[in-house]
Amino acid sequence: MKTIYLDLREKDGGEREKIRVAADILKNGGLVGLPTETVYGLAANALDPEALERIFTAKGRPQDNPLILTVAGAEALERYCRDIPPEAYRLTEIFWPGPLTLVLKCRSELVPSAVTAGLPTVAVRCPSHPVALSIIREAGIPLAAPSANASGRPSCTSAQDVLEDMDTRIEAVVDGGACSVGVESTIIDLTCSPARLLRPGGLPAEEIERVIGPIEIDEAVLGALAEGASPKAPGMKYRHYAPKAPVTVVVGEPEKTAREILRISEPGSGVICFDEFAPLFVGRVIHPLGPVNDKGIQAQRVFGALRTFDTSDVAEIFAQCPDEGGLGLAVGNRLKKAAGFKIIKI
Numbered sequence: 497m498k499t500i501y502l503d504l505r506e507k508d509g510g511e512r513e514k515i516r517v518a519a520d521i522l523k524n525g526g527l528v529g530l531p532t533e534t535v536y537g538l539a540a541n542a543l544d545p546e547a548l549e550r551i552f553t554a555k556g557r558p559q560d561n562p563l564i565l566t567v568a569g570a571e572a573l574e575r576y577c578r579d580i581p582p583e584a585y586r587l588t589e590i591f592w593p594g595p596l597t598l599v600l601k602c603r604s605e606l607v608p609s610a611v612t613a614g615l616p617t618v619a620v621r622c623p624s625h626p627v628a629l630s631i632i633r634e635a636g637i638p639l640a641a642p643s644a645n646a647s648g649r650p651s652c653t654s655a656q657d658v659l660e661d662m663d664t665r666i667e668a669v670v671d672g673g674a675c676s677v678g679v680e681s682t683i684i685d686l687t688c689s690p691a692r693l694l695r696p697g698g699l700p701a702e703e704i705e706r707v708i709g710p711i712e713i714d715e716a717v718l719g720a721l722a723e724g725a726s727p728k729a730p731g732m733k734y735r736h737y738a739p740k741a742p743v744t745v746v747v748g749e750p751e752k753t754a755r756e757i758l759r760i761s762e763p764g765s766g767v768i769c770f771d772e773f774a775p776l777f778v779g780r781v782i783h784p785l786g787p788v789n790d791k792g793i794q795a796q797r798v799f800g801a802l803r804t805f806d807t808s809d810v811a812e813i814f815a816q817c818p819d820e821g822g823l824g825l826a827v828g829n830r831l832k833k834a835a836g837f838k839i840i841k842i
């Protein structure tokens with residue numbers, strides 16, 4: 497199949513037509529790679545079981561990993577979900593559209609069970625990227641939109657990344673430029689009390705706590721799960737984001753972790769480091785993560801850093817890691833997952 501490329505980076509007068517083309521493909525059961533503010537999504541009509549099946553095939557996604565129902569606004573909650581707690585309304589009022597996914601107790605009868613991979617609960621998100629919102633509105637249907645990477649690979653933060661993984665497997669890719677957030681949405685489970693953080697992401701947990709009070713952090717966020725354990729977000733159990741070379745994350749004060757990585761790495765090793773320390777790693781293949789104090793930039797760069805190592809022939813990769821405050825929890829989680837939780841604490 498030839499994948500149509502729809503460039504929406506610049507306003508050239510053809511935007512409406514391109515949005516219509518993407519929406520028509522989705523309405524007809526096709527797959528479209530599209531930009532969201534977090535990462536690129538691989539979208540299909542969430543109400544069409546055959547289109548949903550095609551997502552799993554194109555991504556090589558395990559059948560027990562549910563999809564996020566992606567909608568254009570909070571008014572969709574009552575249409576597609578049941579048993580909605582007051583916290584859901586408070587959170588969506590403040591943070592939607594934006595990088596927050598809510599897990600709610602029950603899907604409505606309109607939503608096929610393939611969306612939730614048989615789970616009783618349903619995850620819902622409203623992205624803030626104008627292109628994603630326009631396509632959902634134009635199509636007039638909710639989308640199922642997992643991250644557009646092939647299963648197991650780092651998520652895609654550009655249309656080129658999507659083509660790398662999905663060219664010829666999907667009908668179209670819409671280019672909306674680089675993703676402004678860079679890590680996936682924060683997933684919060686509202687089916688339990690207190691609410692539980694299932695995946696740290698583009699909305700820091702502290703901001704959620706400011707609205708609904710203390711939340712618990714699921715064990716799958718912080719460490720490797722025991723063999724056979726089943727996390728509440730099924731996707732958290734799979735090895736993820738992993739480049740081909742093994743990754744080791746070094747955690748601690750940036751000066752100390754930089755020195756440790758210099759000590760244990762060799763010329764030719766891959767290094768993901770804060771910008772300030774890049775000059776230290778002479779002879780290493782470096783991907784700077786951003787300044788120590790700018791976790792926003794680190795989030796934008798983390799997947800690109802992991803992904804681009806696959807085009808070099810490094811045998812091992814060492815990564816510095818931000819502290820767990822703010823977006824640091826999400827950036828650190830992606831690095832640690834890529835490392836299979838192989839962590840050195842200094």
Ligand code: TXA
Nearest residue numbers: 534536537562617618619642643680681728729730731
């Ligand atoms: O930012 C994002 O959320 C991106 C963009 C494209 O919207 N999407 C995304 O989708 O990250 P995906 O499929 O790569 O990750 C969805 C995660 C998986 O870990 C999945 O297991 C979890 O959400 N999930 C989906 N439905 C769930 C449910 N009912 N209960 C618990 N976890 C759920």
Ligand code: MG
Nearest residue numbers: 642643651731
């Ligand atoms: Mg994903």
